[in-house]
Amino acid sequence: MRRELTITPLPINESELVSRRSMSHGMGAAVYFTGVVRGIEEERSIAAIEYEAFEKMVQHQFELIFCEIEKRWPIESIRLVHRIGVVKTNEASLWVEVVAPHRGEAFAACQFLIDEMKRVVPIWKKRIKG
Numbered sequence: 001m002r003r004e005l006t007i008t009p010l011p012i013n014e015s016e017l018v019s020r021r022s023m024s025h026g027m028g029a030a031v032y033f034t035g036v037v038r039g040i041e042e043e044r045s046i047a048a049i050e051y052e053a054f055e056k057m058v059q060h061q062f063e064l065i066f067c068e069i070e071k072r073w074p075i076e077s078i079r080l081v082h083r084i085g086v087v088k089t090n091e092a093s094l095w096v097e098v099v100a101p102h103r104g105e106a107f108a109a110c111q112f113l114i115d116e117m118k119r120v121v122p123i124w125k126k127r128i129k130g
Contacts, residue, residue: 035094
């Protein structure tokens with residue numbers, strides 16, 4: 001399974017990422033997820049979220065998640081981009097692509113990836129009031 005993990009302070013360019021999609025002839029599904037900063041967190045208005053990460057451990061935890069996905073589903077590739085630093089409301093903080101033979105496998109792997117990321121990956125967020 002091909003893996004591409006990017007942790008960056010730069011804005012996520014979704015159209016550029018999608019244009020770089022690569023999949024073999026046996027693949028029939030590419031599932032995308034974009035996480036966007038909401039303007040309301042815990043019923044309070046916010047202007048942005050500041051993300052902080054322990055990058056070495058982030059890479060390690062994502063590698064463990066990718067290995068588990070590879071055991072469970074026939075995924076050809078996963079690409080994931082997560083922002084760090086200040087991300088304003090309505091901007092993407094997370095972008096994921098999962099390529100698989102069928103949509104069910106791609107959706108299941110993507111859901112698992114995001115759920116596990118939230119559970120074990122050391123990326124912290126601080127709300128910035130609006």
